[in-house]
Amino acid sequence: MPYENISATVSDQAMTEIKGAVAAIYKHLPFLINLTPDERRKRFKMGDKSLAFVRNSVTATQNNPSIVPSNFDIAEFNRDYQLTVALSEVLGLLEQLTETVDDTLLAVGSESMSSSLLVYDYAKAAARHSPGLKSVADQLGERFKALGKRRPKASDTAA
Numbered sequence: 001m002p003y004e005n006i007s008a009t010v011s012d013q014a015m016t017e018i019k020g021a022v023a024a025i026y027k028h029l030p031f032l033i034n035l036t037p038d039e040r041r042k043r044f045k046m047g048d049k050s051l052a053f054v055r056n057s058v059t060a061t062q063n064n065p066s067i068v069p070s071n072f073d074i075a076e077f078n079r080d081y082q083l084t085v086a087l088s089e090v091l092g093l094l095e096q097l098t099e100t101v102d103d104t105l106l107a108v109g110s111e112s113m114s115s116s117l118l119v120y121d122y123a124k125a126a127a128r129h130s131p132g133l134k135s136v137a138d139q140l141g142e143r144f145k146a147l148g149k150r151r152p153k154a155s156d157t158a159a
Contacts, residue, residue, distance in 0.1 A: 006108045029090070046084060054081050116140075 010018075026032065035043070044050070058081045060067065061074045068074065120140040127133040 003107060006104065006111060025090075029087075046088075051084065051088070054084065 046054075058078050061072075061077060065074055120137070120143075123133060123137040123140055127137040
């Protein structure tokens with residue numbers, strides 16, 4: 001679908017259901033963990049080639065259990081692999097959703113900012129002729145104090 005303009009709302013009921021859907025994901029994956037940046041750095045990273053290597057290793061241990069010591073838990077190894085496959089699929093679905101939400105947020109945020117820049121320009125123009133609007137224009141202008149004269153024009157960002 002080509003992007004032109006977003007005019008939508010999220011109802012309170014829809015937001016409640018979305019939060020419930022996310023909570024349901026957590027409920028179905030109660031074993032999820034959070035790693036520190038250092039822990040992430042120290043771990044093996046699983047790409048397609050590594051996944052194929054693990055799959056082949058699982059097959060090798062199932063077909064030839066004598067190649068591993070007796071204390072090597074082949075069943076647990078297989079469960080870890082199966083969970084890796086399942087979580088990879090879940091992650092792919094969530095990444096698609098995240099990308100779509102992020103793109104939509106960027107687009108609608110840009111629309112909001114463009115409209116806000118127009119409102120700011122209108123408020124500044126109106127403040128020159130209407131008493132009491134200078135404080136409104138000044139309040140809106142707080143966003144650009146650090147930028148000085150480099151504030152983008154609404155016409156520049158609308159394109």
